[in-house]
Amino acid sequence: MSAMIEALNIISWNIRGAVNAKGRRRSIELVQLHHPTIFVVMETHCLFSSAESFWTKLDYKLCNKVEARGHSGGIWILIAQHSQQVTSEVVVSPQALIDDCNLLDLGATGLRFTWYRNQLGFPLAKRLDRALCDTKWQTLFPNAFVENLCQVYSDHCPLLVRCGSLIETKKNRPFRFQAAWATHKGFEKIIKDAWKRSTPTLVNGLNTVWKEAIEFNRNVFGTIFSRKREIQARLKGAQFELEK
Known part of the structure; x- marks a missing residue:
């Protein structure tokens, strides 16, 4: 069991459009570099059916979803095909959840901000994205930490939650033509x-x-x-x- 816990990585990304070619290319890079067991995609701006084949090829299956309305919103919680079942819930009111469950901010390494935008020639940056947990989860994953990854394509940085150590073991991977x-x-x-x-x-x-x-x-x-x-x-x- 501990080996499975040590191997658990989670990526959460406000992609700002999940069918765009650049967004998909960045998603492939994130999977290849970090091998997340769970990949949370937010602001998909499309129905999951329009991207299901893409994620199936990446070896992920849908765990939970809130479908987009037109070209706004949308949340997909995806899990690697080889993984055990994950129980998930999407909550609409985050502040109430934080107060009721006494959730803790895990903090983050890497970039100080997670959202960047140039507005009327002035750069704006804020920490809009964060990972929260309760004390039970923190006890189960005492070495967990969050890394704000490089901002590419979307104006939001992907968050990488590493539940084990920083060093990732290399695996023999099948040959793939580049x-x-x-x-x-x-x-x-x-x-x-x-x-x-x-x-x-x-x-x-x-x-x-x-x-x-x-x-x-x-x-x-x-x-x-x-x-x-x-x-x-x-x-x-x-x-x-x-x-x-």
Whole structure:
């Protein structure tokens, strides 16, 4: 049981439109980087049926929802397919909930604010998003903390609730072709040469291409997710400077 608790990550994000291509791309990055067991999507601005296939491909299923009305509102609580069932409830009156249940603000590391907007040429920033818990939950997850992630696409930062330690264990993941590889002028030749060197069976050919693609990503193209983390770290540094 403790191993499952240590592996639990939760992401909550006011996405400001869940069918937009940029929002979906950012959602994929968040899943790939942080492997959340629970992903809460707010301000979806659409019905879940219009995005269900997208989340199914990411290996998530719906746990609870409040559907959007037209192009406003909408909350989806999604859980990883491999996880046990989660009981959830969406409450409309947050202040009453905080008072009645004596909820505690978990605070946050990272960016000081969670909402940024430029209004009439003046930058605005506030801490609108936060994670709350009761004493029972805090006892169950004593090492839990919240990180305000980099603001990309939406004017709200995603919140990452880590219920275990900061260090995440690396897992052997299945090979996935990265579309960005094809933008490199030398990638096509590498694949053709790898296919020619393999013995004439489909399985051997694919295995050789797989090994060459991994080697190409490591030594020539550079690890994509490492580059993304570096860029996001620079963006977060810039946002830190703007908060001063």
